[in-house]
Amino acid sequence: MWFQTATFYEVPVYAFFDSDGDGVGDLPGITAKLDYLEWLGIDCVWLLPFYPSPMVDGGYDVSDLTGVRTEFGTLDDVATLVAEIHARGMRAMADVIVNHTSDQHPWFQAARQPGSPTRDWYVWSDTDEKYADARVIFIDTQDSNWAWDEVAGAYYWHRFYAEQPDLNFDNPEVRQAVKDVIRFWLDIGFDGLRMDAIPYLFEREGTISENLPETHAFLKEVRAMMDAEYTDRIMLAEANQPPADVVAYLGEGDECHMAYHFPIMPTLYMALKRETAVDIVKALEATPDIPDNCQWGVFLRNHDELTLEMVTEEDRRYMLEHYAPDPAMKKNVGIRRRLMPLLDNDRARFQLLHGVLLTLPGSPFLYYGDELGMGDNYRLNDRDGVRTPMQWTAGPGAGFSDAEPEDFYLPVIDDPRYAPDQVNVVDQRADDRSLLHWTRSMLASRRHHPVFSTGRFELIDLGNPAVLSYRRWSSDDDIMVVANFSTVETRVGLEEPVADAVSGEVFTDEVGLSGHEFRWLRPVGAEQRDGSTDRAGQ
Template structure:
């Protein structure tokens, strides 16, 4: 991967182990085992009662009785995933050794799984506790001192004001997923209303200069609806999960293309919004070719089917016998691997894959998207999501039409008077900005990205 200019980060499950893990097996075998205190045990279920149950579909308690141990063990997720006891210094040291093992092999960093739940305290919801941040600072210090230029990415499905705590003062995680933005993007597109996105971005605090948000449309889990209101959750279920099999826990287990009814305009618009926001976009495998899902597979496997590389056997993913595959490749007429695959899309100039590759390259040309400030414009037309990104002398105007119909918008750009908007996909120069509101018309689900250039900058770019 490094020879191809790729960096690789891996999931590091810091919160729990499997119930089959040797640590847990040794812990349950004997109350006097040295590993007994590596997990959280109790003689009663009446501890940490304020902690919510996360996997509501399958779990009725965060405690499970273990016959061999003769005690209850604590788990925030599935009952076969007992939590580690981070009040035990030996556990912290063991996790640091695991981290060192993989970094010594050349790994470039970790997605730290389920970090809000490392510590338990009675009288709290057992999330986002101060001791958790002490542990993360220790992990970060280890990485900085022993493995420079590696990254820690926090998976903390929390409200923005809680997630920013995982950056610390720039001394905890380098990055964190911004979970609440994602469902509001889908909500805005379906409602044709930009307000949900404006509101959650306004609620997002500033972060340390050496940190970054991780932004995404979909991932390997469900489209989580934990960080929305009850009313918003009901709306999302009614619009995006009409079949009960599409629901799981507190979310929707669907891929990007099926969620958007395979609408090419909608898929492009969602990526444009994602790429325009402050942070680093994270793409889920298969979404770049509009792969589908299989709601008939259990648990989260429906969005984890094999990557569809070619129209050959098993989609080019494996030469194994079809019956040996853990999850079967998609074979339906609309999303099956014979209809949707990388090989075919690379041969088609207008394919989603080719478009997205060009879009990624274009974004990389402009550091403003990764480093710049974000200023919402909030025009009177609520179907338009518009904002300005600025970094040094680079000013970018991003305007997105969430509606299924053509729209116009008037933007107050008077502070940029004299600059020319240059549409960066086709390098088309638009009339100069003046004192009056700047009028734009947008196609259904259309968007513009303009670089606001002064005359000398524009001439220089043409000469280049």
């Protein structure tokens, strides 16, 4: 299916391009820039929440689940954007937030009224001691999963901010209302829905209130509805959980079609600092098999903090010490930094991680601007530092908007290493040796080798812990990936002659790998389907 071979691109609507000069990105702005995404080689455009919202949590606190935030446009603008995405041969995916709403949502406002007939659309209690085994997720700002409501005269349950009360999925009316929301956006034409915060739908005493059987039963109902009423649509589970729990969201191929592989991501960063791939290997060895009609989603960064929830306490301390030396870089259980600053603006590290990302079992997700090497501003509030305006040109406003920069929703990056005069689309498109062109060429190379998407996977032990190596193969192709996570050169012995799958360079006895270099290697004589001329890892 299409999602098994797709490259996804994450777009915060407010951050991409402002079409009307108010300093906020919008839906028509994304439509205006679709040619860029098509040129880059993107298969699916994932839109972050564009719904009406008080914006307490970056739009994930929704006050109308079937509306559009006024600054972003209209429902017609959504439909036009989806149609234009399809016209370019791409797919469209939307975030659907069903675990909770904003406290400003009409449903909650009605439920909190004394004697309300819809009181049980949310989770209420006379005490804040129920479900005590459930962890607090936003530990920097929340000290409880319960909040007192004066109007209701009761506590309500929230897994995130207090302004995001959880819906009560034990209520069949709520489950039906959520299905209606899902139908609404599928009818607009979205090909995929990212199911945000899906592990937390139900609560039960004596459990951590995550990954409960009732959640899986509901997802099976939604999947059956989608399969019966729509064609070629998918659900992606956002479940930051251990692999054994995440794989359950795929069911037997009858729940979500995709799930993120959260645990693999931090091991890539640890490998760079420790100069050993041991942690990556452990994460891959712990990855369960998935149904043939499903796929992992793999990524390096996204709109949230770089989460460290799925690592040991020792590894968490290590990551914070090496990647967040300034306490301001830390957020909740993670690090609020973009990809290139995490890599110290080092192109070789960037290329190494992408050489692995694009060949791991799964479909890769790119975060807007990372293809350029955009920077961050961790001094901004919450996670806003990784959500700054897309840098299209070298000008003061980065070509993002005609508004005065002081009227932008967030300031453009001013760090001299990452400012628009150093990092922007126009200049990099004009330079064949730029990071942008390299990223585009590697996406094209991946597309030429479907084995990276759906082929079999086998780890290879080369006897050097600094070198990650694995084989991707099918009846049509056979590629060995070698990636050197050390800063020093190493050599890899060969059992047969191989050719670099990107450059065509042939090796007979051994392959030399510079520090932070990778290669994709195929047996000599294999059919060459790769049209790229860039040398991988250079």
